[in-house]
Amino acid sequence: MDWKExxxxxxxxxxxxxKLTFENSSELRDKVKNFLxxxxxxxxxxxxxxxxxxxxxxxxxxxxxxxxMTKRGGVFMIKSVTDTVRKIMKQTGLDxxxxxx
Amino acid sequence: MSEIRFxxxxxxxxxRSSDTGVFCPAMNGKRGSLSPELPTAVGExxxxxxxxxxxxxxxxxxxxxxxxxxxxxxxxxxxxxxLDEAAFDTAILDAVLxxxxxxxxxxxxxxxxxxxxxxxxxxxxxxxxxxxLNEAISNAVYHGNLKIPKECRTKSSxxxxxxxxxxxxxxxxxxxxxxxxxFDPVHFEMQVTDSGDGFDFKKRLRRNHPPAPDQESGRGxxxxxKVADAITFYDKGKTLYLRKRWRN
Numbered sequence: 001m002d003w004k005e006x007x008x009x010x011x012x013x014x015x016x017x018x019k020l021t022f023e024n025s026s027e028l029r030d031k032v033k034n035f036l037x038x039x040x041x042x043x044x045x046x047x048x049x050x051x052x053x054x055x056x057x058x059x060x061x062x063x064x065x066x067x068x069m070t071k072r073g074g075v076f077m078i079k080s081v082t083d084t085v086r087k088i089m090k091q092t093g094l095d096x097x098x099x100x101x
Numbered sequence: 102m103s104e105i106r107f108x109x110x111x112x113x114x115x116x117r118s119s120d121t122g123v124f125c126p127a128m129n130g131k132r133g134s135l136s137p138e139l140p141t142a143v144g145e146x147x148x149x150x151x152x153x154x155x156x157x158x159x160x161x162x163x164x165x166x167x168x169x170x171x172x173x174x175x176x177x178x179x180x181x182x183x184l185d186e187a188a189f190d191t192a193i194l195d196a197v198l199x200x201x202x203x204x205x206x207x208x209x210x211x212x213x214x215x216x217x218x219x220x221x222x223x224x225x226x227x228x229x230x231x232x233x234l235n236e237a238i239s240n241a242v243y244h245g246n247l248k249i250p251k252e253c254r255t256k257s258s259x260x261x262x263x264x265x266x267x268x269x270x271x272x273x274x275x276x277x278x279x280x281x282x283x284f285d286p287v288h289f290e291m292q293v294t295d296s297g298d299g300f301d302f303k304k305r306l307r308r309n310h311p312p313a314p315d316q317e318s319g320r321g322x323x324x325x326x327k328v329a330d331a332i333t334f335y336d337k338g339k340t341l342y343l344r345k346r347w348r349n
Binding site for chain 2: 021022023024026027030053055056057059060061063064066067083084085087088091092093094097
């Protein structure tokens with residue numbers, strides 16, 4: 001997983017490559033948790049341009065990040081979603097729940 | 102610890118023979134074998150290839166008794182070589198694996214190799230194939246075999262959990278998942294059996310709406326039901342069968 005973070009004031013952007021599935025979602029959850037505990041960002045943007053695939057565990061992780069950001073009064077946005085990932089999100093209605101740019 | 106090794110068989114042909122009775126489902130009154138016939142002979146490097154003129158599957162490769170210590174790269178290069186030399190539009194992949202991340206990884210990577218060579222599987226359908234496979238395998242391993250509580254699944258990675266189990270409950274990691282995947286130019290079919298106690302699948306299949314959007318889990322079977330053309334469980338929920346027709 002090629003993880004990159006960019007911080008600009010209270011806005012942070014995270015991008016990574018590969019897939020987001022039951023095989024790596026816990027690892028990613030830890031990384032995001034560590035990132036958020038050490039950075040007081042109000043807006044977190046996930047750039048999914050290089051994420052080719054997501055399963056229900058990966059979707060669960062995205063929901064949990066959105067919940068965390070909402071609880072701390074922040075915003076969670078997703079950008080550059082691939083067609084495959086968008087179609088999978090759509091199956092559960094999450095394409096409308098997430099703020100996808 | 103009773104060790105379980107990864108075993109697989111890949112059968113390729115240019116047309117799906119009607120009398121091979123690929124398998125299942127109870128839907129058409131025909132029930133296939135839940136335990137694919139896997140070979141007993143073991144090659145030195147764990148790979149054995151067979152071409153039989155009599156078989157409806159003109160090309161057959163068997164991946165035998167691989168442990169987590171074997172190099173997957175060597176295995177995958179042999180699988181690639183096997184697939185490169187065959188002309189096929191139908192592939193059947195049988196596999197038996199333990200509840201180990203290295204074996205799940207081997208299965209995923211072998212399946213990727215097969216899918217890459219089937220021209221009728223476009224990007225969208227490829228996504229659905231791996232969605233089916235991921236949901237089925239994670240259900241079989243997490244829920245069926247290891248019964249990992251939801252709280253633990255979100256707290257530690259599967260590899261960390263596996264490490265702990267290796268120390269405290271190694272026998273659980275030997276619990277099997279048996280799987281058959283069929284690709285032909287018209288359909289995708291999959292059957293996955295775990296070694297657990299089953300679950301109330303009727304209740305899960307009755308659900309016609311996704312969980313609330315802020316819920317972090319509970320989408321797996323819903324997604325399978327939504328995307329597949331047919332889905333059913335057998336054996337108290339220990340076996341999942343699903344089918345999808347390609348729509349390009």
